[in-house]
Amino acid sequence: MATRTERPSRFGRMFLTLYDVFQFIGRFFKEAFLPPYEGKELMKQCYDIGYKSLSLISLTGFITGVVFTKQSRPSLAEFGATSWLPSLVGIALLRTLAPLLTSLIAAGKVGSSIGAELGSMRVTEQIDAMEVSATNPFKFLVSTRVLAATITIPILTFYTAMVGMLGALLNVSLSEGTSAKAFFQSGLESITFLDITASTVKAILFGFTIGMVGCYQGYNSSKGTEGVGKAANSAVVIGMFLIFIEEVVSVQFFGLFRT
């Protein structure tokens, strides 16, 4: 027989929330990799998160490439080093700009959408309806969305880097008349295996964070329409905040491997 529980203090509630978050993450690893698998829903989420973000990512990636190249040119020109522009843009895009830009856009677009969708499903008892029909809603809703974000954000990151390079190429070829072949040769030669690895790891981490924060906020949203708005908002704010923290930590970490 269960015993009657007392309401915990504010301090206690903070620890309970932390415990809840870790339990949520732990449950994801348990549910995501054990059968039955929700393959169809995973594909749908990859399409929604990845494919449907392409136009936004393309536009921002391209503009970033153009603007970054344009802004960097005067500084390099002072040292007569404008020929380094392709390498500079390549390294900047791959190491930091692409992962960060893609993740911040995804945190806004995908994170808020996951938070709002799951939040409204919670409020309208659709998650409870899945529970009582002997279906595991965590597996169907959370595991698929977190996995999809973790898979698609790295792909989008490399896509952003590529589109950004195209933007830079446009700017460089118009200003310096550099050919595409020379631009990419120069731009890619300074990129190392460590750069690619670091970028991939960061993008995986950012994707996981966006999916996890959006799902946690939506899945545990409080009752009412206010709760839905709060879930969407927190998914974006907390997601972006964590992405910046992770960026700082990962830069420090991968810096240890650079000579």
Place this chain on the structure above:
Amino acid sequence: MQEKTKTSTSEKVIEIKGLYKSFGTYDVLKGVDLDLFKGENLVVLGKSGTGKSVLIKIIVGLLTPDIGEVKVLDQIVDTITYRDLLALRLKVGFSFQNSALYDSMTIRENLEFPLVRNQKQLTKQEVSSAVEEMLEAVGLSNTINQMPSELSGGQRKRIGVARTLILRPEIMLYDEPTAGLDPITCLEINSLINEIQERFHTSSIVITHDLTCAKAVGNRVAMLLDGKFERQGTFEEVFNTNDKRVKPFYDYNFIQ
């Protein structure tokens, strides 16, 4: 209106003993004892906020009791493993007050959703037939390719019931089945509840504060007063009283 009689069976499918549930400092259930017998429709009446919905959410394990024992089909709900709870939920259908249809799916997908996940041996053709049969049972075959947002309140209620029934549960829990519906649709829902009892041999708990519904579908009525079931019996037995907490309920519903 014809009042229903008590069922004669003594086999219990749900047994609740000394159930307490509170939210923060607000005590909702204060020692609830209740039995549901096989094959009967038990109507649970009570004012809004008295814990009627909380009670059935505890029965399906959506909420846990603070104190007390809830036994469903001989299993104590809050002590069984999650896997056993999922297996138990296959035998207990829950119809939500606002229907809780998955609004991103069509009606066909709504009905297929629990079936394909719980009866994996079924072929695509069998799943499709089961969906069509169930929609026919609730009289809404024509809505199969529609989205939930295109349906009326009454239609959504029926689809919600169909989605629950597709797993052929032994026990049905209806949360406010007639809330927010017009009188004609209410009558249709009442008939549907009785039809389900006869056709699928279910035992049901119907949560409501609609006395017309209670009288039409209930073999037995239990009234939740101050967190406890103080009055249980047939409709007549429960309302044959001058109790000031009970009488206004009857007077309002039957315009006296």
